[in-house]
Amino acid sequence: MREILPALSRWYAQGSPFGLATVVAVSRSAPRDPGAAMAVGPGDEVVGSVSGGCVEGAVFELAREVLESGEARLETFGFSDEDAFAVGLTCGGEITVLVRRVSPGDDPAFGLLARSVAAGRPVTLATVTDGPARRGASLAVWPAGEPAPDDGVHGTLGTSGLDVAVSADAQGELAQGASELRHYGPHGERREDTVAVFLHSFAPPPRMLVFGAIDYAAAVARIGDFLGYRVTVCDARPVFATPQRFPAAVEVVAEWPHVYLAGTTTDERTVICVLTHDPKFDVPLLEEALRRPAAYIGAMGSRRTHEDRTARLREAGLSAGELARLRSPLGLDLGARTPDEVAVSVAAEIVALRWGGSGAPLTATAGAIHPPGTASR
Structure with missing residues (x-):
């Protein structure tokens, strides 16, 4: 629901009731996780999605009925794979949607x-x-x-x-x-x-910390912002760490990377991308990163750079278990060349690691495409 809140807040402030549909339960290969939302507001304006387009028409009509009656409704959409096209939920999964009227009075x-x-x-x-x-x-x-x-x-x-x-x-x-x-x-x-x-x-929002204010960092920062991360770019060189080189929503810090990381907070959702590929920055930074909570720690560099960096980290006292957390070279093998293409490969690896994806083409896999999720940001 987070992505449609600006519209919902505007309607709410105007005192205009809207029908809010929220996915509250899923099973099998459901297209959206619990918390996905769609709303129908004044003039039948629609924002959001509960199924990626499969049953939005039915939910739209349901929301209009709820707006008229004021009575919340709970509906389940989806049948077996064989019957899914007939009911509109083409993935063959099942979603349960709560639709209620929202206004200052309700x-x-x-x-x-x-x-x-x-x-x-x-x-x-x-x-x-x-x-x-x-x-x-x-x-x-x-x-x-x-x-x-x-x-x-x-x-x-x-x-x-x-x-x-x-x-x-x-x-x-x-x-x-x-x-x-x-x-x-x-x-x-x-x-x-x-x-x-x-x-x-x-x-x-989870944090994405990007170290090294190079062209690749700008591309990674853009895609991190697109994915909903709160992005910070840090570089020890003030000439490169300038806000003008990055999207407006990105925080830019001029500080030695390991010093900044030691003074900031990370958790199990934090993503750390080390793009400096310079030992004087990389080694103390990764020594700090690999000893603190994070969902993903990736470092850019060639195979030779990775081997040299790993040896230096071992000399610094990092254990095999700590080193095993490092994704280096970072990203999936997409054949990427440009900074934007590399950013896509990095984002793909982050998403795959987060949800347990294989990174293989879907044509080469079997089973559910959209496994039921357990959370929605």
């Missing part, structure tokens, strides 16, 4: 949630999808220490016990950056499953 918490997401602050939206609680009722939950109303919780799912149980679980989901369907009793009982609640976590 959902007083939505404006606060949208502002938090736009500012990059973590928040979870909990919404009742099924059961005796009111379908479409929502609760926004912020982690401790974040600026938020009502001690970090705004809205209600219907009962105080359910609010307390869901709020506690929402904190855990947010820490993991996960979105999923949970089940409770009407008053938050954890051993019952009469009330279904979708926890949609909006963690801050």
